[in-house]
Amino acid sequence: MRDSRGASSGGRWFTADRELPRQAGSLHEKRGSLTGRCVSFSSRVLELCLYCLSIYLSYLHSRTRSIDLEGAFMGHAVFLATVTCTSLLLSSAVLAQPSQVTAVDPQSVAALRKMGTYLQSLKSFEVSTRLTAERVLADGQKLQHGAEADLHVSRPDKIHATMTTATNERQIIYDGKTVVLYAPAQKYYSSLAWSGSIGQLVTGLQQKYGVELPLSDLFVWGTDAAPVDKLESAMNAGQGLVEGEVCDHYAFREGQIDWQVWIATGSKPLPRKIVITNRADEARPQSVSLITWNLNTTKPASFFSFVPPKGSKKIEIVPLKTK
Numbered sequence: 001m002r003d004s005r006g007a008s009s010g011g012r013w014f015t016a017d018r019e020l021p022r023q024a025g026s027l028h029e030k031r032g033s034l035t036g037r038c039v040s041f042s043s044r045v046l047e048l049c050l051y052c053l054s055i056y057l058s059y060l061h062s063r064t065r066s067i068d069l070e071g072a073f074m075g076h077a078v079f080l081a082t083v084t085c086t087s088l089l090l091s092s093a094v095l096a097q098p099s100q101v102t103a104v105d106p107q108s109v110a111a112l113r114k115m116g117t118y119l120q121s122l123k124s125f126e127v128s129t130r131l132t133a134e135r136v137l138a139d140g141q142k143l144q145h146g147a148e149a150d151l152h153v154s155r156p157d158k159i160h161a162t163m164t165t166a167t168n169e170r171q172i173i174y175d176g177k178t179v180v181l182y183a184p185a186q187k188y189y190s191s192l193a194w195s196g197s198i199g200q201l202v203t204g205l206q207q208k209y210g211v212e213l214p215l216s217d218l219f220v221w222g223t224d225a226a227p228v229d230k231l232e233s234a235m236n237a238g239q240g241l242v243e244g245e246v247c248d249h250y251a252f253r254e255g256q257i258d259w260q261v262w263i264a265t266g267s268k269p270l271p272r273k274i275v276i277t278n279r280a281d282e283a284r285p286q287s288v289s290l291i292t293w294n295l296n297t298t299k300p301a302s303f304f305s306f307v308p309p310k311g312s313k314k315i316e317i318v319p320l321k322t323k
Contacts, residue, residue, distance in 0.1 A: 108234040108250050112261075115269045116222025123155045126294040129215055133287035140283055149214035152297070156197045158304040163214055172213060173306045174201055180306040181211065181317060189308060190317035199223055210320050215291065218271070230254055239265075242272040243290065256280035268295075 128150045134142045145165070152160045157176035162169065171182040174194065179201060182189040194201060199219045205211040213219070220226040233253035240249045240262055247262035262273040274289045308314070 104231055104234045105236060108236050108252070109228050109231065111236075111248060111250060111263060111269070112228060112234070112252070113222070115261075115263050115271060116226065118222075118269050119218055119271075120222040122153075122295065124298050125153050126297045127151050127153070127215060127218065128292045130290045131214070131287060134283075134285040136281060136283040136285050142283065142285065147214075151213075151215065152299050152303065153198065154299060154301075154304065157195075157201075158301070159198050159201070159213075160299070160304050161213055172211075173304060174198070175301070175304040175306075178306070179205070182306065182312075184309075187309060187312040188315050189306070189312055190315055191306070192317065199225060208319050209317055211317075215289070217274075243292070245272060247272050 129148065131147045131149070132144055133147075134144050136142055147163065147165045149161060149163045151162075157174070159172070159174045161172045163171070169184050171180075171184065173180045173182065177193070177195065178191055179194040180189055180191045194204070196204070202213050202216045202219050203225055205213070206216070217226065231252055231254055233251070235251050237249040237251050237260070240247055242262045242264075246265050248265055249260065249262050251258070251260045253259075256279045258277045258279055260273075260275040261271050264270045264272055270291075270293050272291050274291070275286065277284055277286045
């Protein structure tokens with residue numbers, strides 16, 4: 001997971017600060033509060049049971065020499081009721097406490113691995129996203145921006161991505177030999193000789209030029225470029241609906257980034273929604289991506305080749321400065 005501060009951040013197609021807005025913490029706080037109330041209630045009733053027991057013992061002491069059958073029967077009934085009540089309350093107090101939640105839930109990590117494996121198995125598909133992201137001003141006020149992206153993918157080494165905002169459009173086109181960055185409105189384009197998988201393209205463009213493909217995590221999940229052993233927290237947050245589809249909801253923490261993912265249930269564990277929060281920023285800026293899939297699509301090889309339109313101008317793309 002990667003983070004950025006605002007819409008002008010270096011070279012990204014659209015910036016997105018990532019974080020979970022304290023939901024994981026709130027869930028743990030609610031668990032602790034509920035447990036405390038259950039234990040407090042059980043303690044009070046247990047005191048009452050012990051008080052009843054002390055009355056019974058006093059009763060037996062006072063009737064030591066003149067105890068009758070009826071009194072004995074009633075006394076034993078009170079005693080048995082006290083013991084039964086105490087046992088039930090102690091049991092309910094234990095059951096009321098949630099099972100110990102580990103920082104990294106193995107089943108949540110397994111779900112993430114399963115999703116990554118499935119994503120890497122897809123050969124040809126179209127994926128679209130609607131993104132909203134927050135930019136934080138110097139005085140702490142947040143501004144929300146929106147963007148859309150549409151990606152056509154043919155693995156292992158072809159992609160055609162179109163990114164659109166209210167004022168701009170950009171395209172990234174890769175045919176396995178050359179990657180092109182194109183701005184249709186300005187008719188400017190840059191091209192670089194390139195080879196390798198889409199995942200290698202994603203990593204290389206980001207590291208060398210500061211250019212990030214939209215939904216770039218889709219191409220590295222399930223690979224060595226996205227290890228899960230660095231997760232500091234992983235939890236199952238239940239289920240939710242994303243555009244009418246039932247999804248399993250997971251929350252993760254990694255460094256200064258909190259992120260959530262909603263994964264479709266069933267045989268196609270596709271990510272349908274991603275929420276990312278940047279905890280390094282005290283304003284906790286957040287991005288939300290809604291993702292739509294089309295797995296029944298193919299494009300000819302020519303779709304992934306760029307032919308400069310008439311009147312377009314080639315410009316140089318400058319690498320990031322090395323520290």
